[in-house]
Amino acid sequence: MSALPVLESVAEPRPRVSVLLLCFRDADYIRAALDSAFAQTVPCEIIVSNDCSGDGTFEIAEELVAAYRGPHRVHVRKTERNLGVSAHFNDVMALASGEIIVMMAGDDIAYPERVATIVRAFDEHPGATVLGSDFDAIGSHGEPIRVSFRQRPQRYDFDYYVRIGRLIGLLGATMAFRREVYDRFGPLLGPIEDNALSLRGALLGQSLNLRQPLIQYRRHPGSVSGTVFARDEPRALATRRRYERTVQFYRGTADDLEACLRKMPELPRSKRRLAEQVLAMYRIEADAREAILLQPRWRWLGPVLRGLGQRGLRRKSAERALKLLLPRSWFGLR
Incomplete structure (x- = not known):
């Protein structure tokens, strides 16, 4: 009697997209942010990382991730000490496996079609290495607000910076990039990620801004942008x-x-x-x-x-x- 053939286990395919949901002192907002990440219509790897804020953000995220049942691979972790924006980003990038990296903040809300739109845009623009998007601004309680950001151009190349004389890149909260933007050059230097990634994208190909709002970008006294630029x-x-x-x-x-x-x-x-x-x-x-x-x-x-x-x-x-x-x-x- 011949033995039955041994069936080899088939490994689950690696998601094409890794969402880096980076949070710090976001206890009031992390539920809405995570719900919007879970609502994405494309299966993703979602890495929720708290930069050792100690305000309960990590515990809330841990509870929500433990209860999650759905198509995404979700991990939650925290840093051993507070690292700051770029160092936290570098720390999490070592864990990401997707070929497309989507940035997300613990106080923002992504529209359900955000990841699908980003993937489609990368497929339609093979020369694009970094993408950002327009956004809808909200306040602490989710109310619509106006912010002073000028409308982003659709292309961020070096000629734009020189021609217009402004050193502002894509908004970090809206950014996504092909992982070669990180792998080709290594960890980011400096305290903030958005301009560095915008310029890396321009070096390797194109940095593009989509005219479609893909997130609700929250402005509040504790936000990273408010802290960095002393707005509040x-x-x-x-x-x-x-x-x-x-x-x-x-x-x-x-x-x-x-x-x-x-x-x-x-x-x-x-x-x-x-x-x-x-x-x-x-x-x-x-x-x-x-x-x-x-x-x-x-x-x-x-x-x-x-x-x-x-x-x-x-x-x-x-x-x-x-x-x-x-x-x-x-x-x-x-």
């Missing part, structure tokens, strides 16, 4: 702290772009030239803000003169030169 702090401190944090942000983004350029010797000369101009813009802006914040006025002249010679910064540098004639208090500093 007392006016007497807000300008100074915004200058301090922007200097760190610009320097970190410049460090990341410079490190990426070293790893791309094959980059076409025309694109490298534009990327180097953007790198110079970040360095000049960081030096200029630091000089205004900390240095005697004669030390402002170096960054101002460099900015006047840099395409993209000439008008801003001319305006900054006028500040040499004004008291610091006129532009919010003492």
Whole structure:
């Protein structure tokens, strides 16, 4: 009597998409954020990671994940200590297995079609390596609000940054990227992820912004954007702290772009030239803000003169030169 053939177990296919749901002090919002992640119509790997906030966010997430029954692979974890935005992102990226990475914050709400729309957009635009989207803004209690973000362009290439003279990339809360954007260059440098990822995308291909709102982006006093840019702090401190944090942000983004350029010797000369101009813009802006914040006025002249010679910064540098004639208090500093 012949033995029955042994059936080999078939491994569950790896999800194409990893959703990184990063949270910090989001106890009031994590339920809505997780519910919206669970509602995605494309099966995903969902990694819920709390940056050691100690406010109950992790425990709530752990409870919701334990009760979840559905098509997604869901993991919940927390860091051993608070890492900050970029370091937390780097920590979680080591765990993600998808070829497309979708970013999500613990205080935002994704529309159910978000992941499906992102996957379709990547399929339709094979040259795109990073995607963002428009958004609907809400407040602490889910009420619609208006925010001061200018409308994003549809393409973020190096020529855009130089031409328009603005160092703002895709909004991090709306971002998704092919994992080569991380694997090709390694962990992010600097404190914030959105500009660094936008520029990496421009190096490798295209950074695109979808005109369709795919999330409800929540603004509240404890939000990351409010903390980084001091939007909700007392006016007497807000300008100074915004200058301090922007200097760190610009320097970190410049460090990341410079490190990426070293790893791309094959980059076409025309694109490298534009990327180097953007790198110079970040360095000049960081030096200029630091000089205004900390240095005697004669030390402002170096960054101002460099900015006047840099395409993209000439008008801003001319305006900054006028500040040499004004008291610091006129532009919010003492």
